[in-house]
Amino acid sequence: MLRQALLLLHLLAAMAWVGGMFFAYFCLRPSAAEVLEPPKRLLLWLATLERFLRYMSLAVLVVVVTGISMLLSVGFQAAPIGWHVMFAVGLVMAAVYAYIHGSLLPRFRVHCGSSTWPAAAEVLNAIRRLVALNLALGVVAVIAAVSGR
Template sequence: MLYHALLLLHLLAVVAWVGGMFFAHFCLRPAAVEVLEPPARLPLMLAALRRFLGAMSVAVPLVVLTGLALFMPVGFGNAPVGWHVMLTLGLVMAGVYAFIHLVLLPRLRTYCAASAWPLAAQALNAIRRLVALNLALGVLAIAAVVWMR
């Protein structure tokens, strides 16, 4: 019963994290670029990212903690190679998330508050690139656990 609860929490948090990155990267940002000028687009993206990254401040630790809780009973030596790949990629992703949330988001907030649109655009572009990286790593982590059993 505990195993299934941990697995459910793990998967729900992964879906929120990876699905949210997919939505932000492939749907929200392109639509905002299409219909809004920077003085409107950048604050919108800041507001959306603040909400998303705030929610991920629960989901990301939940992914890591439930993943470790599921990993430990099996043991590192007995775990399939895909689990090791998933763990490694997940920890890298958590580090990228932390950098976005703790460094780049405050920078974006500061530039938007100052109406420094070119600097805000640079900060948002850095976030966009790292979200794309994390999305790719997330897909690789999922693929690893499915294919490398």
């Protein structure tokens, strides 16, 4: 029962995290580039990322805490290799997320606040690349999870 609850929370949080990155990368990014000029587009991204990354601080915490609880209840020795891979990939994803939220977002906010659009666009591009990385790692984590069955 507890394990089911942990797995449910784990999956809901991972879906929000990976699904949110998919939406941002493949749907919002091309649409915003098509419809909006740079200042408006960058301000849309700032407002979007402020909200998304705030929600994700909870989702990332839930993925890591529930994942580690489930792993420890079985034990590192007995855990299938796929779970070890998921653990390692999940920690890298959490570190990338923390760097985006803790370092790149504040820089992006400052550049948008001072209307230095080329510098803001550069930071947004760095965020985009790291989101692509985390999206790819998210897929690897899901493959690792399923292969651990």
